[in-house]
Amino acid sequence: MxxxxxxxxxxxxxxxxxxxxxxxxxxxxxxxxxxxxxxxxxxxxxxxxxxxxxxxxxxxxxxxxxxxxxxxxxxxxxxxxxxxxxxxxxxxxxxxxLEILAQQVQIESGYIVSMLDARRMEVFMGVYSSNYDAVESVKAEIIDENTLASYSEPLHIIGDGALKCQEILKGSNFIYHPEILYxxxxxxxxxxxxxxxTNQFEDVAYFEPYYLKDFVLTTSPKK
Incomplete structure (x- = not known):
């Protein structure tokens, strides 16, 4: 147990x-x-x-x-x-x-692209094989028409970051799953x-979250 x-x-x-x-x-x-x-x-x-x-x-x-x-x-x-x-x-x-998110999709071919909203046109993105192996390192990506252009295989796009990409990423190989957000x-x-x-444990004292981006504090323009 x-x-x-x-x-x-x-x-x-x-x-x-x-x-x-x-x-x-x-x-x-x-x-x-x-x-x-x-x-x-x-x-x-x-x-x-x-x-x-x-x-x-x-x-x-x-x-x-x-x-x-x-x-x-x-x-x-x-x-x-x-x-x-x-x-x-x-x-x-x-x-x-992003790997946890990818687990919500089962595919036979192509890739799973997990996208979480990182504000404006930026997302946190990870690309995974049908076996959930990482194909690309997780990164913060500003979405434009060239994003994922190197892939001709089916791309299953999931996560709340995918919602803002549908008007830009329109290739026939892009398959969106709007029901999978988080x-x-x-x-x-x-x-x-x-x-x-496999005993892949973290050091409880020193472990920190993987933020990927620095925290940016915003203030109200009224101040």
């Missing part, structure tokens, strides 16, 4: 699951227009444990979505995960957010268990 608590807060979706090995046994999530992760996360953690009739003491590890994504969302999720690991003396697992802890079980089995 390997009971892993999975935390995904990199986007507007506040998502928590509990997995036994690679099988999800409990899930609680909600996506709202505003970020309510600080209010919901620990309530959701308690809820999934209650669903499974378990306690924090039963956990073998905590997995967290490491980014890229929302600066605030990532800080909340990683802080909670690190706090639990430190208090319980259990390992921390870090999963790539990564979910429901897809974290398999990825987390693979890392758990």
């Amino acid at each position: 390997a009971l892993i608590l999975n935390i995904e807060t990199a986007t507007k979706n506040c998502s928590v699951s509990l997995s036994n090995k690679n099988e999800i046994v409990a899930l609680k999530e909600i996506a709202t227009q505003g970020f309510a992760h600080a209010e919901n996360l620990h309530v959701f953690i308690a809820d999934v444990l209650e669903q499974a009739n378990l306690s924090l003491a039963d956990l073998d590890a905590v997995a967290v979505s490491q980014g890229p994504g929302s600066y605030t969302g990532l800080r909340i999720g990683v802080s909670a995960a690190k706090g639990l690991c430190y208090a319980l003396g259990i390992p921390l697992l870090a999963l790539d957010t 990564p979910s802890a429901q897809q974290m079980g398999v990825l987390a268990y693979k890392k758990f089995e």
